[in-house]
Amino acid sequence: MTQLxxxxxxxxxxxxxxxxxxELENAKARYLGKSGVITGLMxxxxxxxxxxxxxRGAAINLAKQGIEQALQRRRDSMAEAELHARLAAQAIDVxxxxxxxxxxxxxxxxRSWMRIESIFRSIGFDVADGPEIEDDWTNFTALNSPQNxxxxxxxxxxxxxxxDARGQPLLLRTxxxxxxxxxxRAHVKRYAGADMPDIKxxxxxxxxxxxxxxxxxxxxxxxxxLWIGENVSLADLKGTYTEFLHTFFERDDITLRFRxxxxxxxxxxxxxxxxxxxxxxxxxxxxxxGAGQVHPNVVRNFGLDPERHIGFAFGSGIERLTxxxxxxxxxxxxxxxxxxxxEQFNSD
Ligand code: DAH
Numbered sequence: 168m169t170q171l172x173x174x175x176x177x178x179x180x181x182x183x184x185x186x187x188x189x190e191l192e193n194a195k196a197r198y199l200g201k202s203g204v205i206t207g208l209m210x211x212x213x214x215x216x217x218x219x220x221x222x223r224g225a226a227i228n229l230a231k232q233g234i235e236q237a238l239q240r241r242r243d244s245m246a247e248a249e250l251h252a253r254l255a256a257q258a259i260d261v262x263x264x265x266x267x268x269x270x271x272x273x274x275x276x277x278r279s280w281m282r283i284e285s286i287f288r289s290i291g292f293d294v295a296d297g298p299e300i301e302d303d304w305t306n307f308t309a310l311n312s313p314q315n316x317x318x319x320x321x322x323x324x325x326x327x328x329x330x331d332a333r334g335q336p337l338l339l340r341t342x343x344x345x346x347x348x349x350x351x352r353a354h355v356k357r358y359a360g361a362d363m364p365d366i367k368x369x370x371x372x373x374x375x376x377x378x379x380x381x382x383x384x385x386x387x388x389x390x391x392x393l394w395i396g397e398n399v400s401l402a403d404l405k406g407t408y409t410e411f412l413h414t415f416f417e418r419d420d421i422t423l424r425f426r427x428x429x430x431x432x433x434x435x436x437x438x439x440x441x442x443x444x445x446x447x448x449x450x451x452x453x454x455x456x457g458a459g460q461v462h463p464n465v466v467r468n469f470g471l472d473p474e475r476h477i478g479f480a481f482g483s484g485i486e487r488l489t490x491x492x493x494x495x496x497x498x499x500x501x502x503x504x505x506x507x508x509x510e511q512f513n514s515d
Contacts, residue, residue: 171226174204175233182241191241198234205231272513276388276501279415279489280371283390286414290407292392293368297346299375300327303335305345309468310432318431323377325385339375342482343391344432346370347461351395351469365396366469366478371485381497388485395461395471395478401425401435404458404479412441412455416492420444424452433459433480453491456483 178198185191198204208227212220273281284294303314312318322341329337347370354366371390379385394403405423413419422444425437436459440452458481463473486498493512495501500508 169226171230174198175230175237178234179237182237185241186245188242188245191238191245195238199231199238205234270513272509274501274509275489275493275495275512276485278512279485279492280388280390282415283369283371283411283485283488286411287369287392289414290410291367292394293350295346295350295368295370296372297343297349297370299340299373300337301340301345302331302333302337304331304333305348306338306340306342309348309465310344311462311464311468312431316431318429324375325377341376342374343370343372343389344480344482346372346391347393347432347465347480348468350393351471355470365394365399367394367396368392381499384486384498384502386502387498389482390485392481392483393461393478394480395466395469395476397475397477399478401460401479404481408439408456408458408481415488416443418443425458428457428459430457430459432462432465433457434462435459439481439483447494448491455487455491456481458482 178194181194182191185194196203200206205227209224212224212227215223288294307316307319308314324341325339327337327339331337346368350368350370351366355363358364369390369392371388373386374389375386376383377385392407394407405425409421409423412421412423420443422442424440424442426440428436428438430436436457438454439456439458440454442452443449458479461478461480466473466476466478469476486501489495489501490498
């Protein structure tokens with residue numbers, strides 16, 4: 168083997184022992200650089216006679232190409248090894264189970280809301296929706312709670328920095344009862360002069376008060392009920408509400424009690440209490456709704472003659488019914504957005 172072939176082999180084995188790109192570049196300089204071996208051999212050519220110079224020059228060039236090729240092969244194999252290492256590190260294990268897509272669920276209060284609507288629709292009630300930002304007249308005055316009436320202090324609320332046409336600040340409605348006024352007035356207007364069918368409606372929605380503890384939230388849900396006709400009595404209220412509770416709780420062993428109370432917009436007024444006749448809550452009276460015969464002043468504000476039109480109203484808390492249906496102990500659970508709590512209702 169010639170000295171030049173030895174040199175190529177030596178370069179080859181040196182290159183292949185190297186694993187760092189920077190080291191490889193240093194090794195390249197030792198052979199091909201300005202003061203490298205090949206360059207040195209080229210310089211020596213000057214001392215040879217012309218004939219020998221050509222031969223030797225061609226042989227050195229061949230060795231130079233051999234070293235360059237060995238260098239390139241090592242560069243390629245290092246790049247390939249690097250790529251393999253990177254792919255291995257970033258490998259996706261396609262046999263792992265996927266994260267999947269979690270389906271959303273309905274909030275328990277919304278579940279109750281939908282249930283309430285469908286139950287009342289099935290017994291002939293319309294369902295109405297109305298504004299959460301209400302005017303003072305509709306929220307209080309039309310419901311027989313004039314300015315400075317002490318009953319207003321039971322329902323402190325949040326005010327909006329905008330005045331209505333009467334110069335009163337708008338407010339977040341404290342109950343769904345203003346929907347009695349809105350719905351009844353629209354109904355009366357719609358049937359003006361014609362034979363008016365009974366007003367028979369529920370109005371579910373959000374309500375607001377300055378209140379916050381384990382059983383009160385500044386925002387909560389109510390549904391209002393109103394049935395006004397020429398011959399509607401408290402017996403109809405009792406029948407309707409009993410039917411509702413039996414269907415809502417899917418059980419008949421429920422006892423109702425109408426306990427005298429006070430609301431400005433009804434006379435007489437009652438709290439509706441219910442009791443389960445079996446199960447964990449057996450024998451405890453649970454307050455679930457305000458109700459009563461609509462006060463003549465309120466009937467007048469509907470645009471109707473209280474001597475002719477009579478009926479009842481009720482207003483119930485949706486959270487309260489939901490807590491009883493599912494056995495939830497703390498009202499605040501409904502508002503913290505804890506999935507561990509909320510997910511329990513998805514299969515219902
Ligand atoms: N609006 C009352 C409240 O929020 C509940 C209520 C009581 C509604 C009696 C009624 C009713 O319609 O007749 O406390």
